[in-house]
Amino acid sequence: MNENTPYQLKLFPVLTILGWILISLALIIGLVILTPTAANYFGANSKEVRDAAEAGSVLLSQLGVLASIPLWLEPLIFLGVAFFICGIALEFSIIPSLVKQRGDVMSQAFPLIVKLGK
Amino acid sequence: MQKMISKIAPTFPYVIWMGFIIVILSVIIGFVNSQTAAAYFTESKAIRETTLLAERAAIESTILWLPYFKFLGLGMVLGGIVMALKVILDNLMQAGMKVIANLPEDKRPAMPKAPWYGRLMPIVMMLGMLIFIVALIVSLQLSGTARAVYANPIPVIDAAGTGTVLLAQLQSIQATSAWLVPFKFLGIATEFLAIVMGLGTIVYVLNNQTAMLKKGVQVARSGKQQAAQPAEEADQVPATESIPT
Numbered sequence: 001m002n003e004n005t006p007y008q009l010k011l012f013p014v015l016t017i018l019g020w021i022l023i024s025l026a027l028i029i030g031l032v033i034l035t036p037t038a039a040n041y042f043g044a045n046s047k048e049v050r051d052a053a054e055a056g057s058v059l060l061s062q063l064g065v066l067a068s069i070p071l072w073l074e075p076l077i078f079l080g081v082a083f084f085i086c087g088i089a090l091e092f093s094i095i096p097s098l099v100k101q102r103g104d105v106m107s108q109a110f111p112l113i114v115k116l117g118k
Numbered sequence: 119m120q121k122m123i124s125k126i127a128p129t130f131p132y133v134i135w136m137g138f139i140i141v142i143l144s145v146i147i148g149f150v151n152s153q154t155a156a157a158y159f160t161e162s163k164a165i166r167e168t169t170l171l172a173e174r175a176a177i178e179s180t181i182l183w184l185p186y187f188k189f190l191g192l193g194m195v196l197g198g199i200v201m202a203l204k205v206i207l208d209n210l211m212q213a214g215m216k217v218i219a220n221l222p223e224d225k226r227p228a229m230p231k232a233p234w235y236g237r238l239m240p241i242v243m244m245l246g247m248l249i250f251i252v253a254l255i256v257s258l259q260l261s262g263t264a265r266a267v268y269a270n271p272i273p274v275i276d277a278a279g280t281g282t283v284l285l286a287q288l289q290s291i292q293a294t295s296a297w298l299v300p301f302k303f304l305g306i307a308t309e310f311l312a313i314v315m316g317l318g319t320i321v322y323v324l325n326n327q328t329a330m331l332k333k334g335v336q337v338a339r340s341g342k343q344q345a346a347q348p349a350e351e352a353d354q355v356p357a358t359e360s361i362p363t
Contacts, residue, residue: 034296043289
């Protein structure tokens with residue numbers, strides 16, 4: 001990539017990588033934080049115990065994690081998807097100028113073809 | 119492998135239609151489930167929790183597998199787009215080769231090697247599909263577990279103590295759902311990555327072909343100039359042959 005490379009071609013890999021990072025991060029959070037917390041909260045305690053949890057207890061903090069993290073995790077995932085889509089849009093936006101460039105070269109080529117035909 | 123993929127790629131409209139039909143089916147199943155839920159919640163809490171067990175099991179299990187079925191449909195639509203990009207790429211490259219074939223063999227420029235991301239694109243697409251299929255299988259398994267759990271009256275489920283099968287099943291549903299939701303989005307990300315790679319390859323091929331055309335024009339022009347000098351005429355390639363039509 002040189003200085004003349006259009007900004008879209010420079011930017012789309014960055015957006016793609018960012019999208020990938022955000023979505024992978026969401027999966028890691030799901031695997032590392034939410035899964036073990038849900039397993040502990042629901043697997044190790046009956047409903048009676050869960051309902052009787054008092055303020056400041058481990059059970060309530062686990063419930064807080066399970067209730068709060070998905071609320072921001074889903075928008076984060078959609079931000080990742082949005083990065084991907086923006087990257088794709090940038091790639092599409094470069095295609096018209098490439099087709100125009102090709103048209104310019106073809107317009108140079110056709111007079112030569114016409115001369116050959118005479 | 120690449121040849122096989124190129125043979126399969128033209129079937130992309132079928133893949134897109136299949137994906138679309140799956141999404142429509144999801145809407146219909148979701149609507150039917152909503153009607154079951156509406157009927158379920160018209161009854162009193164006591165009747166709901168002790169008598170309408172099959173309805174509850176149907177609602178809970180459908181909620182667990184339906185989103186993954188829907189995402190499989192979306193994944194097929196995105197996969198179809200990747201296949202369409204592969205068809206465009208193959209056609210672009212074939213057209214380029216046909217143009218180059220007009221040049222004398224010793225004057226043909228070397229065809230640029232396909233970029234790594236272009237070769238990887240179909241594999242990434244298939245990986246995305248695999249993620250959707252795995253997610254659907256896991257969710258179907260979970261929905262089976264949910265059917266087993268909700269075949270019991272709610273008071274029995276609530277009374278399940280530590281170490282009981284019911285609590286273990288409940289744990290399995292909750293813990294698996296925690297990672298399965300972001301996992302299905304990983305499938306979407308993988309399909310998008312394949313689309314990015316396909317478009318990147320199209321940009322690469324267009325750039326290279328334009329550069330080759332420019333070279334062809336230069337060869338043609340230099341050929342014209344040399345034709346004007348009879349002494350050098352003998353070893354010239356008919357330059358205009360290099361101009362792609």
